Amino acid sequence: MKDVEMKMLERAKALLGSGEVARVIGWKKGEFYFDPVPASFESVEELSDFVYNGFCGANLSKYLIQMSKKEGKTAIFLKPCDSYSFNQLVKEHRIVRENIHVIAIECQGKLDIEKIKAQGVSAVTEVEEDGDTVKVSSLYGETTLNKEDILLVKCATCKSKTHQAKDEEIVLHEMPESKNNRFDEVEKLEAMTETERFAFWKLQLQKCIRCNACRNVCPACSCIKCVFDNPASGIAAKANDSEFEEKLFHIIRAFHVAGRCTDCGECSRVCPQNIPLHLLNRKFIKDIDGLYGEYQAGETAEGKTPLTSYTEGDKEPNDVVDGEAK
């Protein structure tokens, strides 16, 4: 990975140095190895704390909504899964494609510090990546973990290692396509009885603290004013009036991003209570695949989406409601 980081830094320096772009969106060093921060760099000097490592899980594409409207061109580093969100934002006219230079970068799956801690490693001070294993040093000792066990939820079920948008590419090593098993968990939920499923979601969604991190990070949640923030909507509220009222927020959100959600998994990555929010969206993706034929949002930046185009063969709404469409 170090060689990828070097190459990225080199390109960022060249692009900024030549004035080809006004800024580069990437990651800068945090307090530790495992907490890089999304950042925009506007000069070669600012690149001194540039970083790219196994913990750069954040999807940077949404920052382009603001950044691509600034003067000058913006270069951005996109991992394969981020490129889907990028395309979707272009398709929805949220970002200005001509102002952006996409550098498609290598990704071997990103790591989750919380999963490392869940393995019983506390007070982590250093992390060293080495192929399929990760060496973790802490104040209480050292340990080596399997990368597979500490991947971010979204990376554990990676949907694709193919960049869907790029102006140039920095891929130095093979990125093996992972087994796409992302619907396994959805199938488990489908296999439950209604009562079991209700209990599952109730237990999970009751944890919600209404921090809005899932919404604010979501590239599909690009409304200028969210209905939940609009005092005139009648549903703007920062509190739940019953212990399970949060379902309203999450289900409305899932509906709103249906057909547009690329399954980037940021919602689950950022949830402070680790609610598997991506499963709601995946259920929609699976249903849309079943009802209208396979469709992957963000695969292209053009074309119509299943929920916004009509064909004579479309399933009737009552087929869907009655569950026949399954």
Next chain:
Amino acid sequence: MIEETLIPKVGVITDVRKDTPDVKTFRVVGTDGKKLFKHMPGQCAMVSVPGVGECMFSITSSPTNEEYMEFSIKKCGCVTEVIHSLEVGQHITVRGPYGKNFPVEEDFKGKDLLFIAGGIGLAPLRSVINYVRHYRSNYGKVVIVYGARSKDDLVDIEEIQTEWMNEPNMDVYLTIDRPQEGWDGHVGFVPAYVKELGLDPNMTAVLCGPPIMIKFTLAGLLELGFDKSRVYTTLELRMKCGVGKCGRCNVGDKFVCKDGPVFRMTELDELPDEY
């Protein structure tokens, strides 16, 4: 049970006066027919229509009025819109008084006073002006400069014309932004008018109105030689609790609800520019 500041009193609207196309003045008493609570000029109260919301308003009436309180309210948001639809006899809730008042018993005493208001900015000043009128001998000369967009937007024009203009040793200057049929008074913005009037810079000044008016009027006053430490204004920010706990009306380390709304210009100079 012990008192809780967030639990309001029930008030009854006993009179509604339409002052301008978008300002109404509401007279309020308790359910027992008596004044809800005592206050000092410049202090505020939280008024609410349950189910709609609660907002902070300055108490327009003078503390010397022992029968009732009045609130002059401009229709500009979802709560004030509903308040404007209320009729006499309607119950609302009121809690307060909140905030620091104008130093009418301290720094203002014995001084010549200049009041400058724009539009609904007259609401908090009406309280202090009528207080000063009530204890007239405690204060020197009083000059009032009041402006609005049009003659129809001058709040409390009847009281101004019939009472204030006839008060001894008290000059009232009115102005409107643009010429208008039926108006033979001054035309022009408040800041410019203030400079034209060539006011005595030894007066203690109180400014209240839209931020832009305050900014330019203050600049004008300083040009005339006024001392910032004798210029007062009031701030308005989003408030929920009224007692410095909900955390939203701060400017730097001051809460407008508790440490304001009345501020000396020199105090504001020490605060970050975030209001």
Next chain:
Amino acid sequence: MLKIAKERLNELYAKIAESMGLFIPIKKAGEVNYHVWGEGKEVSLETLKTVKSPKNAFFPASENLMKFKTEGKNLEIIDVRWDKSEKPFVIFGVKACDYKAIEVLDKVFLADPVDTYYQSRREAFTIVTLACSKPEESCFCNAFGVDATAPKGDVTTWLDEKYLYWQPNTEKGEALTQIVADMAEQGGEAEVAAQQAATQAIMEKLPFASLDLSRFQPENLNELFDDPAWEEMSEACLGCGTCTFVCPTCQCFDIRDFKTHEGVIRYRCWDSCMYSDFTLMAHGNSRTTQMQRFRQRFMHKLVYYPSQNDGLYSCVGCGRCVNKCPQRLNIVKVIKTLGGKDND
């Protein structure tokens, strides 16, 4: 000092729960938070940081303030305040940083005029603290004068492989000790002292062990406010409320009305200065950019609150924001950037 065998802890919880409501860190749907204890619940005292802090017990995420009954033009206010004589409560396992946070909250809610909603809960609760023995990299309570090995509270406890050591500090603590006395034995001073020494040695090695806060003084308020670094520090901020809601000292709230078929309920709920509508008024907004909101949050913790409260910071170094910010922003970065010369 008393000690209670670790295998009898469940018995201890049951005994307390007979006469008092017991809040304790419980694992539910994978996350550990303070919940009401009941038989069969998965207690996790070893969890260093609950996702939500204990502030929830005194200042719930949402609570009803009053009800209104309307009839025609008439209005009646119904006091729905909770009667603290109904039932006493215990909150068990509060860490030193979180206890300090309660002291920070007290300064706000118990200042004149007293917030009676908070006060009644605060008085109804006996606080049992638990010393830390395994601090982690995101901890920096020592920067704020907190001793993680000797928390205050009505009762202080320490936990090791064999025993829970129990030290009552107040009248309330003595009363609780009476309830659990028959399962306790005397002793434990030496074990506690040894654990404290070991933990303190680790504390000194923590990555954030020496943060310089010297520049956060009221007299530097404007200079800090105007610092150009806020722009870069806040750049990645999503404007979510995670840091606020996991923070043990964040106490901003909103008050709203909710219409039900039985009348109107006025409630208050946690609010976040990170939200775009926090300062929104009908005629404008005093903070229109995320930079301003971000700056407000940290200036409040490190400058405004101390200025209002004799220098007491409203950060206790619990590190929850360090762990939970989706984009890895946090107060440590702010302290290191603006706090003073000795930060690196």
